[in-house]
Amino acid sequence: MGAAGVSSSWAMAALLLSCMLVEGSSAEPQLCFPPARPSLNNIDAICVHGADRRANHPHSLPTTGFSYLQRQADAINQMESLYSACCQSYSTQDRALTLSCAEKVWEDVLRIYCVEEFSIKTLQYHCCRENWKAKWNCFNKEAPNPSYLPTV
Template sequence: MFWTGPLVTALILQFISLGGGQNNDPDVLLESSFPPAEPSLMNLNAICLHGSGRARYPASFFPPSGYAYARRAGKAVNRLEAWFSQCCYEEGAKGHGQILCCAKQAWEAALSHFCTEEFSTMTMAHECCQQRGEDRWNCFAKQAPNPSYQSLPGYLAPEVPPDRIVFTWDPYTC
């Protein structure tokens, strides 16, 4: 599914505003943000400037049981958004080149953790996780519903507790 504009945005905001998503299908709501797009010079400004306007998925978003895939995907989105914030503001990356390098490392690390979690279940792993190397990254990039990292108008992301997995970027691989 591709990002289709204001109508989808309005529907997502409506669903998110209803009881924290308790009575809605999280799989459907995640379709607007998972998988996240690969960072590039074309979307880097949006990644850094509009992070608080993109969907987050706190634990209260999900029903008490079920939706394991959606929980893993939501966790990957939350993790990546936190790591993007590190790249843009906290990690000492200077200039677009270093920030982009950090963001790409964060993207690959978040999706790698997602794939590790996918393979730890008894269900079929996401199709992109079944690929390796550049094929995996290309698969995720092609499936991204929001390649420009557009924010949701009027949406302010809720605070999500820090993840147990820590991200540290390596500026020497840029």
């Protein structure tokens, strides 16, 4: 297997690990990394199902060799917490303000996530290596659950 094959195998393994349910039963909703960009198509699900997606607890992740999972879980948990604040502050009655707030949260949390990735001697998440707009498009394209609906 060549370097490209090893790289794509590693990427697939990372995607599978990042989508694993880290706590609870397999029927419990989960949010995989990276989360999709908030949009008019998913803002209602972001607000309605937010509490169902918080399944990333530090004590349920492997303690060694998987620190990238912890960084991803931290980013998801921070994003969900801030999404909740957007949804409560503006409510779904003012979808435009809720969406604007959620979009800012999404970009800010992923920007901080990428800064943390580059501060650690590790292979950074590939979207973090992209420039501005390409970075956001990459994260959004990679999102395994763009609808934010609970998965079973």
